[in-house]
Amino acid sequence: MAEARTPAQIEADIARRRQELAVVLDEIGVRMHPKTIIGDAKAKVASKVDHTAGRAYVAANRVVSEVRARFVTEDGAPRLERIVPVALVAVGVIGLLASSSRSASKTAAKSGRRGRR
Numbered sequence: 046m047a048e049a050r051t052p053a054q055i056e057a058d059i060a061r062r063r064q065e066l067a068v069v070l071d072e073i074g075v076r077m078h079p080k081t082i083i084g085d086a087k088a089k090v091a092s093k094v095d096h097t098a099g100r101a102y103v104a105a106n107r108v109v110s111e112v113r114a115r116f117v118t119e120d121g122a123p124r125l126e127r128i129v130p131v132a133l134v135a136v137g138v139i140g141l142l143a144s145s146s147r148s149a150s151k152t153a154a155k156s157g158r159r160g161r162r
Contacts, residue, residue, distance in 0.1 A: 050058075075081055116127055 116124055116131075118124060
């Protein structure tokens with residue numbers, strides 16, 4: 046059977062439990078404070094952004110490495126057999142865009158003169 050407690054023991058137990066309850070209530074108050082909630086939300090968002098930015102960096106770095114591997118040998122020398130065709134295509138596209146731009150501006154200039162007469 047349980048042994049009988051003295052009034053002093055009961056009072057000490059009540060005081061201890063009050064102290065424990067006060068600590069728990071303080072913790073709840075801190076957790077539920079708007080500044081704490083906002084701070085936690087900011088930390089979560091920052092963590093997600095850092096994680097997403099890190100993944101994007103890794104993906105971009107992988108793509109750059111793959112492209113570099115196509116145009117440069119392992120020892121760092123350029124692969125001219127791959128660079129020259131790409132450079133020629135780029136020059137051709139730029140030339141077409143430039144001539145198209147000139148044609149469009151000449152056509153616009155001629156039609157502007159006709160409209161003013």
